[in-house]
Amino acid sequence: MANDHAIVVGGSMAGMCTARVLSEFYRKVTVVDRDAYPAGAHERPGVPQSRHVHALLMRGRQELETLFPGFERSMLASGALDLNFGLDFAVLRRAGWSKRQRGAISTLFASRVLMEETVRSLLRRTVNIELIERADVIGIKTERRAILRATGIKCVPRDGRGDFELTGDLIIDASGRSTKFPGWIRDLGLALPEEIVVDSHTGYASRWYTALAPGTRPAEWWWKGVWLEPRGDEVAEAGVLFPVEGNRFLVTLAGWGGKYPPSDEDGFTAQLQKLRSPIIAQEVALAEPLSNVYSYRQMANRWRRYDRWQSRLEGFLALGDSTCAFNPVYGQGMTSAALEALILRDCLKEFGSPDDGFAPKFFNRIAKFQAEPWAMATGADFNFSGTEGRRPPAPARALNRVIGKMIEVGAEDQVIADRLSEVVNMLRPPGSLFEARMLARIARAWGRRMVRGRQAPAEVSSMPPLLPAQRMAA
Numbered sequence: 001m002a003n004d005h006a007i008v009v010g011g012s013m014a015g016m017c018t019a020r021v022l023s024e025f026y027r028k029v030t031v032v033d034r035d036a037y038p039a040g041a042h043e044r045p046g047v048p049q050s051r052h053v054h055a056l057l058m059r060g061r062q063e064l065e066t067l068f069p070g071f072e073r074s075m076l077a078s079g080a081l082d083l084n085f086g087l088d089f090a091v092l093r094r095a096g097w098s099k100r101q102r103g104a105i106s107t108l109f110a111s112r113v114l115m116e117e118t119v120r121s122l123l124r125r126t127v128n129i130e131l132i133e134r135a136d137v138i139g140i141k142t143e144r145r146a147i148l149r150a151t152g153i154k155c156v157p158r159d160g161r162g163d164f165e166l167t168g169d170l171i172i173d174a175s176g177r178s179t180k181f182p183g184w185i186r187d188l189g190l191a192l193p194e195e196i197v198v199d200s201h202t203g204y205a206s207r208w209y210t211a212l213a214p215g216t217r218p219a220e221w222w223w224k225g226v227w228l229e230p231r232g233d234e235v236a237e238a239g240v241l242f243p244v245e246g247n248r249f250l251v252t253l254a255g256w257g258g259k260y261p262p263s264d265e266d267g268f269t270a271q272l273q274k275l276r277s278p279i280i281a282q283e284v285a286l287a288e289p290l291s292n293v294y295s296y297r298q299m300a301n302r303w304r305r306y307d308r309w310q311s312r313l314e315g316f317l318a319l320g321d322s323t324c325a326f327n328p329v330y331g332q333g334m335t336s337a338a339l340e341a342l343i344l345r346d347c348l349k350e351f352g353s354p355d356d357g358f359a360p361k362f363f364n365r366i367a368k369f370q371a372e373p374w375a376m377a378t379g380a381d382f383n384f385s386g387t388e389g390r391r392p393p394a395p396a397r398a399l400n401r402v403i404g405k406m407i408e409v410g411a412e413d414q415v416i417a418d419r420l421s422e423v424v425n426m427l428r429p430p431g432s433l434f435e436a437r438m439l440a441r442i443a444r445a446w447g448r449r450m451v452r453g454r455q456a457p458a459e460v461s462s463m464p465p466l467l468p469a470q471r472m473a474a
């Protein structure tokens with residue numbers, strides 16, 4: 001089969017990373033999206049999640065730079081903030097405020113629309129990639145040779161131009177959580193891949209604000225962002241404040257177990273007061289709202305097991321949220337999309353042309369990768385009662401217990417905090433938490449905590465500690 005034309009359905013993060021990789025192997029790559037791409041960093045209907053906080057994990061930052069050299073420079077030039085979470089964020093963990101200390105990871109804070117716009121403008125530099133906008137993909141074309149093969153897609157333009165079809169050697173589903181491909185696969189008479197769903201009934205509500213002009217914030221507010229964690233079922237609501245480009249910030253409230261944060265303005269403001277600290281409410285009280293409150297509730301973990309698929313449709317691949325979407329609270333989606341595109345690159349290098357037999361090998365590879373973020377996300381979700389779906393196997397439950405302990409003792413031990421941060425940021429595999437030296441360190445820190453806990457229970461103040469100099473001046 002010739003590597004002549006590859007077609008990617010969906011031009012969001014997974015689709016763009018995939019197109020970038022395919023452009024190295026195909027004469028022509030076409031990316032089809034139903035939206036018109038905005039001029040600049042603005043919302044579009046096909047990516048409604050862009051109204052909510054998007055954390056780009058360190059691994060994602062690195063891999064986007066690999067795929068799109070200049071990504072980081074361009075983000076920073078557009079106003080993204082490069083922050084050290086341990087140093088720049090007020091972080092309230094389950095057991096109390098984290099000590100303010102420089103961590104091993106620095107993170108780019110920016111709006112999701114800026115990340116997407118930056119990647120898109122870098123993608124446009126690749127000459128053999130064509131972006132088709134405002135075209136709804138409504139079906140796939142197939143041909144039965146020795147085996148059933150996908151040969152193209154059917155499209156309906158949104159601007160009244162006539163319907164059209166595209167023919168290609170490889171068709172990729174990167175159309176996200178709302179993918180229509182499973183329905184088309186069923187219409188072909190093929191069995192669907194097994195779908196595993198773990199739903200902790202999590203929801204978001206978000207609002208955008210103009211921050212105070214630089215230099216006018218109260219001097220004792222040393223933090224640039226805020227992270228207030230839930231305390232399990234007892235307090236299943238969380239809130240974050242992320243600074244983004246353009247002297248703005250975004251507040252997202254999250255609730256687990258069906259405790260969805262309010263989606264109206266009064267309810268949202270009232271909910272800020274009920275969080276474990278009033279810190280976000282105080283900042284919001286001084287800021288100018290820029291938007292309504294946006295709500296999002298389709299956040300279940302959903303894994304389509306194409307690696308176990310009994311049916312065969314050659315010339316068809318899927319990646320990104322269309323195959324495995326995680327509860328977004330854990331910030332894994334964009335990084336996974338980039339890594340899955342890079343796995344595709346490895347497979348194309350190793351197995352050559354995606355001829356018969358390529359798809360199962362690719363699906364096996366990405367499933368192997370997806371298993372780790374899946375275990376982390378679903379394991380964490382099962383900390384909340386009311387989470388429904390298949391429980392993770394014993395090793396994943398053990399992982400979750402270790403992570404729980406590390407979060408608590410990491411507030412005092414930077415080595416533990418850094419290792420956890422590296423795993424959460426996908427720089428190291430979760431297995432690295434089980435190294436004997438690390439387990440011993442966690443056990444010692446936990447032991448110290450137990451002894452101290454019996455003497456004097458830790459008090460959790462509602463506001464983060466001041467910096468030493470401020471304390472002296474106060």
Ligand SMILES: Cc1cc2nc3c(=O)[nH]c(=O)nc-3n(C[C@H](O)[C@H](O)[C@H](O)COP(=O)(O)OP(=O)(O)OC[C@H]3O[C@@H](n4cnc5c(N)ncnc54)[C@H](O)[C@@H]3O)c2cc1C
Pocket residue numbers: 009010011012013014015032033034035045046047049052053054055056057135136137138174175176177178179180204296298319320321322328329330331332333334335337
């Ligand atoms: C509320 C929320 C918050 C999130 N927060 C984070 C975070 O903090 N960090 C993180 O890394 N990830 C986060 N994610 C996940 C992240 O947004 C996705 O994982 C990432 O965008 C990759 O998704 P994707 O490209 O596979 O699909 P999507 O981003 O959903 O894009 C799908 C694309 O396909 C197009 N499309 C769909 N159907 C068709 C069709 N029939 N024809 C033509 N085009 C079509 C759409 O217009 C869209 O452009 C969050 C997700 C949600 C829902």
